[in-house]
Amino acid sequence: xxxxxxxxxxxxxxxxxxxxxxxxxxxxxxxxxxxxxxxxxxxxxxxxxxxxxxxxxxxxxxxxxxxxxxxxxxxxxxxxxxxxxxxxxxxxxxxxxxxxxxxxxxxxxxxxxxxxxxxxxxxxxxxxxxxxxxxxxxxxxxxxxxxxxxxxxxxxxxxxxxxxxxxxxxxxxxxxxxxxxxxxxxxxxxxxxxxxxxxxxxxxxxxxxxxxxxxxxxxxxxxxxxxxxxxxxxxxxxxxxxxxxxxxxxxxxxxxxxxxxxxxxxxxxxxxxxxxxxxxxxxxxxxxxxxxxxxxxxxxxxxxxxxxxxxxxxxx
Numbered sequence: 223x224x225x226x227x228x229x230x231x232x233x234x235x236x237x238x239x240x241x242x243x244x245x246x247x248x249x250x251x252x253x254x255x256x257x258x259x260x261x262x263x264x265x266x267x268x269x270x271x272x273x274x275x276x277x278x279x280x281x282x283x284x285x286x287x288x289x290x291x292x293x294x295x296x297x298x299x300x301x302x303x304x305x306x307x308x309x310x311x312x313x314x315x316x317x318x319x320x321x322x323x324x325x326x327x328x329x330x331x332x333x334x335x336x337x338x339x340x341x342x343x344x345x346x347x348x349x350x351x352x353x354x355x356x357x358x359x360x361x362x363x364x365x366x367x368x369x370x371x372x373x374x375x376x377x378x379x380x381x382x383x384x385x386x387x388x389x390x391x392x393x394x395x396x397x398x399x400x401x402x403x404x405x406x407x408x409x410x411x412x413x414x415x416x417x418x419x420x421x422x423x424x425x426x427x428x429x430x431x432x433x434x435x436x437x438x439x440x441x442x443x444x445x446x447x448x449x450x451x452x453x454x455x456x457x458x459x460x461x462x463x464x465x466x467x468x469x470x471x472x473x474x475x476x477x478x479x480x481x482x483x484x485x486x487x488x489x490x491x492x493x494x495x496x497x498x499x500x501x502x503x504x505x506x507x508x509x510x511x512x513x514x515x516x517x518x519x520x521x522x523x524x525x526x527x528x529x530x531x532x533x534x535x536x537x538x
Contacts, residue, residue, distance in 0.1 A: 225404030227417040228396050235391040236265060238376055242342055242388055243269050247329040249277045250321065250387075252345035252354060254410050255287035255309055256504050258295045259511045260403040261412060265395045266344050276304040276328040278321065282350040284309035288435075291504035298508045304328070312350045318357035322385055339385045347392025348412045355379070355389045402426075402514060406505045411496050421466075424488035427495060428462035430505055438501035442494065443469055466491060 243249070249270045254261040258281055270277055279299050284292050292309045299307035306324055310317040325341050326332070332339040343351050356362050359379055378388040394413075398404045405426040408418040431439055439445065445460075445468050460468070469475075469491060470482035477483045494500050506514075 224398070224401050225408055225413060225418055225423075226398055227413045228394050229414070231391070232393050235393050239342075239344065239390050239393065240269055242376065242390070243273045243275065245340060246273070246275055246342040246388070247332045247340045248325040248342070249275050250280060250325065250341055250343045250354075251277055252280045252282050252343060252349045252351050254346075254349045254412065255281035255284040255292050255295070257403075257406045257410050257506055258299075259506055259508075260400075260406040261346050261349055261410070263344070263346050263393060263395050265393070277306075278324055278328060279305060279307040280321070280354070281307065281309040282312055282354065285311040285314065286498045286502060288502050288504040291507050294508055312353040312357050318354055321354075321358065322381060333384050335383055338383070341385070341387040343387065343389045345392065346394055346407070346412050347414075348410075349392070351389055351392065355387065358387060400514065400518060409492060409495060409505070411492075420488040420492060421484055424466060424491045425462040427492065427505075428465045431495075431500070431503060432460055432462065432465060434505075435501065435503050438503065439465065442500050443472060445469075445472070 249266065251262070251266055258279075281287070281292055281295060287309075296307045296309060299305055306328055308320070308324060310320070312318055322339070322341075326339060329339060331337065343354060345351050355377070358381060363377065363379060376388055376390050378386060380386045392412075398407070404413070405423055407413050408423045409427045443465075445465070466484060466487050467482060470484060470487040473487070473490070475483040475486045475490070495503070
């Protein structure tokens with residue numbers, strides 16, 4: 223089931239962001255370091271490029287992400303024009319302080335009393351924009367919550383006499399193109415729970431982590447998720463269903479009828495991922511992203527070819 227989520231207030235948020243972009247020098251896009259590409263909103267690029275504004279990409283929650291994958295993403299983003307990428311955790315004291323200097327590097331003609339540097343924070347829901355704002359100002363000015371779409375309106379503040387910053391509501395885009403993106407975003411808690419089925423999302427996440435971080439799953443849940451082939455540990459014994467059932471069995475998550483409570487298991491598993499209890503994991507890399515897009519395109523091309531053949535057959 224493809225996941226889509228675009229609450230009505232986000233249309234107004236987009237219009238307001240387009241207006242503010244005219245009076246912005248640098249766009250700060252906050253991404254989730256565990257899903258850097260999936261958490262990128264393509265509408266931000268549309269607005270930014272129309273106004274020819276440089277961007278600072280912040281891979282937030284880097285303390286929860288795989289360091290090697292994060293470095294690969296930084297290398298990838300830093301090759302893009304008018305772009306600087308940095309990884310940090312807004313919850314760690316002092317890490318946000320480097321942001322104004324990085325923005326000045328992208329707009330060296332600003333940052334004076336006559337021409338203050340104007341920064342705009344953007345991103346999808348629940349990636350840490352409000353936490354970043356609070357860290358930059360060193361006081362609580364933006365409401366922070368554990369659910370997506372807590373911020374509903376723009377807020378502008380002066381960092382100094384020569385710098386200002388505006389926080390925007392979390393903004394999705396009308397249609398998520400890739401099905402796996404919807405599941406990665408849902409797993410990372412960027413999509414409202416009313417739009418997802420936790421068991422489906424947990425199953426997607428389980429299959430992903432079994433193939434990428436089986437050792438961490440072993441350590442967290444004390445499960446033998448791998449079998450030996452000589453000295454190799456690369457043949458998986460479990461699939462996602464097996465893993466979730468094993469967690470339910472190990473933790474005795476049962477319903478009143480005696481069956482395992484898979485809904486409770488799914489929520490617990492997602493919570494472990496979101497909190498970092500499983501370990502530092504990243505759900506996509508530049509390489510896996512490219513492979514996914516090529517595979518999706520190949521399927522689309524094949525379906526298009528089949529449709530064309532069918533149309534020709536009918537025309538005869």
